Amino acid sequence: MLGDPGILYRMPIYLGLKLNGVIPLETNDKTDRKIAYARAIELLNSGGNLLIYPEGAWNVSPNLIMMKTFTGTVRMAQETNAEIVPIAMEQYGDKFIINIGKNYRIPQNSYKNTDELNQELRCILATLKWDIMESQELSLRANIPKDYLDDFQTEIIGRCNFGYGFTLEDALKEAFHDKNVTNSEDVFAHMNALIPNGANTFLYNKRNHY
16 A cells, blocks of 8 residues: 555656555545545455555654554454554664564454554554664664754655655654644644743743743
8 A cells, every 4th residue: 555656656666566556545635545445445355465554654753663553454454354464664774674473363353442453553563663673782872963863854754755845744744643642843833823022921931941
């Protein structure tokens, strides 16, 4: 399943992906999401295999091993009784390390709801990624450059920017956003609309304090 296919339509690699049976998915289009989901269900019911990325976006987070995941993967498994093969991948320079876990099947009589199953799958994937990280040489915090996050995010954006202007904001927007979780950017978003004056100076001091 390939999200945001517009970046590849005019590139030779897309022809190979299309011949291999890729399901294109414009993530910002509700109708297109429904069509892609229906095609995926049809594929799984016919005994086919589907490669899907439940995070739905590049992980450019400064502290999340595994981002929040979309529920589509477990919903597909429930509808088709398909097994999920959890695969974690980490990149170190030009080296990729892959960790494949045990097949995950959702029992037909499961009492867990979709969100609970989705969280269970996310924990499995996070554990697989953690196992990879533990296999690597330890780095001292003092040896990590202060601008490491900026360099990491810049590298990720550069790898997936195929000349159409993909930005860090695009990567952040495409990720799953839990309505029950408020991040620091949302908390202080109102600050951009404020006009500094004597009556609201304390708000800026408060922000600087935190």
